[in-house]
Amino acid sequence: MIEKGKIDARQFTILVVMYTLGTSIIAIPSTTASYAQENAWITVLLTSLIGLLIVFLLNQVNKINHHKNIFELFEYVFGKWVGKGITVFFLLFVFIVAGKNLRQIGDFMTTHVLVETPIQVIMLIFVLTSLYGVKLGLEVISRTGEIFFPYAFFSLVLMIIFVAPQAEFKNIQPIMVNNTEGAFLTIFPTLGTPYFELVVFLAILPYVNRIGPGKKSFYIGVGIGSLLLFAVTLMSLLVLGPDFSARNVYPTYILGKKISGVQFLERIEILVAIAWFFTIFFKITINFYVLSLGMSHLFNLKTTKVLSTPLAFLLIIAGLYLAPNLIAYQNFLAHDLAPFAGTFGILLPFILILTARLRKINKKKKKRRKNKRF
């Protein structure tokens, strides 16, 4: 085993929450509102239910063998060479997702906060911080998560509370009358951003110190993350209206700008930015970590951190060469991300389970364990 660290179930939950919120908290209100209009909150609600089903699927994959991470499972189920081949494609997927997250934080910063700073520098700073985390290992990342989680969580909750007085119920009326088809169609692209990407946690799940609670915490993490996503989308619709939410690239940030009920609580939209920095930092770090872990498995290296430095610099290029401009990127989010992520996030786990069943790997394992027990 390459990673020797162990994390506990609570830390795993936090990592999952951070990952679920990561990019979606600021991207989802806009994309859902532009296709589902006033029903976007229903789309997000339904999507998160499907998200829990995906977690169920992923837990089933983990059941094939609790102690093997996804790269080991590939070789275990498909055999050494096919497994390595699939690993290559899977790593490419993780690489692109990590680059995408890096690009998103860069785009956000250059649009709203640090307008004159080159995007490369912002990406460099973020990736270096993540690199530091990856070098220190999974245990350190998880503990950092424990420290930063309250900040991210409460700044989002506070934002929701502060804008709540400005909510107007008529903005989401009539409920599910116009454009119902759109609301259902939008579920698919919405699944792309956090839920199909959750598959990377199959590389971390084996390192949770107890298996039962680990699985449960996967559900809890996705549940909490989805609830926050839902609340933010709903607030964005209620306060800004579906049209304004769809028109803005980062409606969550605009929502933060709306906080001005009490005199002394004005101009605290940076709360949203802070929540987003922390969550996306963990998203990048987790993806980056899984990427390094996978590379180490692919090349049979001794530790995860061997290749992390050159990979960090490659990630920046991946982010820069992700998309020519923001509009192309948003089209990608709506059209091609979900099928792309779905291939790895749902099709691959499915094939894994099916192959394992067909080759009866599951049963053999159980028998062996029974024999051991007696």
Added chain:
Amino acid sequence: MLKKLQAIGLCMVLTILSGCWSSRELTDMAIATALGIDKEGDRIKVTVQVINPSENAGQSFTSRTAVTTFTTTGDTLFESLRRLTTLTPRKLYLSHIRIIIFGEEYAKQGIADSLDFISRDHEMRTDFHFAIARGYGAQDIVNILTPIEKIPANKIFSTLESSQDFWAPTKVVQLDELISSMTSKGKEAVLTELLILGDLNKGSNIENVQSVPSYTSIKSSGLGVFHNEKLVGWLDENESRGFNMITDNVHDTVGVVPCGNKGNLTIEAYKNSTEMKGSIRGDTPNITVNFTAEANLADISCTIDFTKQKTIKKYEEKLAEEAKNVMKDSLEKARDLEADIFGFGELLSKSNPKKWKKIEEEWANIFVNDLNVDFKADVNIRRTGTTTQPFLDNISKKKQEE
């Protein structure tokens, strides 16, 4: 050797992490507080009110004005704002804008083109207000100095907010509301008007704030009505009040009815709420507007007996009737202007989405001719202030005895 290299590496990191890349010091910024937008031929004329920092902070004040304005023209709003750098000593900083004023001529030709920049630019926030300069250019308003509040933009901002809160006819409109009512099919936008009272030319002079009554002042009393992005007409004070009553935007206001033989009864209505309901029965759309208010007696200048419950009841009904009339007047005016500023169409589209689809195309026509609007009003007088029976009665009795 390696230690040294590590040290150099760390130092290089420090230069990146100090976070000063796109920093802008306070001394490099010209903080804009108000923006006036006018039309000049085909071009846009922009007037910016900029804070004069030495006059607003620090101990010693000179005789210079607290703000100064710059004007320039350009093909688009952004172009003209950038062209302002040829006039201003520093680059403009737009985040602290409190109010954006459109000139009447410009508003008549449509304000949509400048709204796009305002919502797109990252420095622009969404918490400023909009207003229209009635009868004048926006430049004229931005140029006026005001007493009490050193920064005129702040004065206008707080005037609008306080008059919305304590005097019904004005309304503060923010960017998201303005844009969504312009794009929504069953709703039209309104913006507060700003008037100039007094001598226009003296207003921009420092003498305006040095004399006890100002020569020139800015007043806000009615609302400008838009059809899509174009200004089409005005609501006067009473009609604006009616508008706010219908749209449930009255916090605290004053109502006057005649009483007794001569004189007036004034109430302060402090708890106002309006409920609007829309329905489409058959093909005719119906709207019911239900206005309720709780009031205190504030000012009585007639001789009536206020100890009797019957009198209270009678005046409650009179006040309710008055409220209904105000709302009806407002509706009539809106029908004249063919602008559904109350959002009746939007209301119907929420309550009867399917039937709304059928009438959506002809809504402008239906709003003017076929729409059936029922007004209901209910006023309850709860308290009488610190006294009960007016003493005017006794004075007139004394007069008769003499």
Added chain:
Amino acid sequence: MFKAFSVLLGAGLVFILDYRSLKANKKWDRRVYIVIFAISLGVWMLYIFNVQFPYVIQVVEKIYNPIFDSFNQKLEQKQSFRVH
């Protein structure tokens, strides 16, 4: 040119500082490291000299668009501010 030089300098610095940490590792590990590092530096150089790669999303789009085109068309019909 200046950019390329500074990237090379930075890469050299990173290499010296980072490679040290691999001393305890096997020879194989270090070899893989050098290969990946070289790839990374090469890609950076291409970026610095403005060599056009296809953008990632364009590649992904080419693969998935044939299958999901009809769905995307349908979705686009629901776009709230699609131009008629």
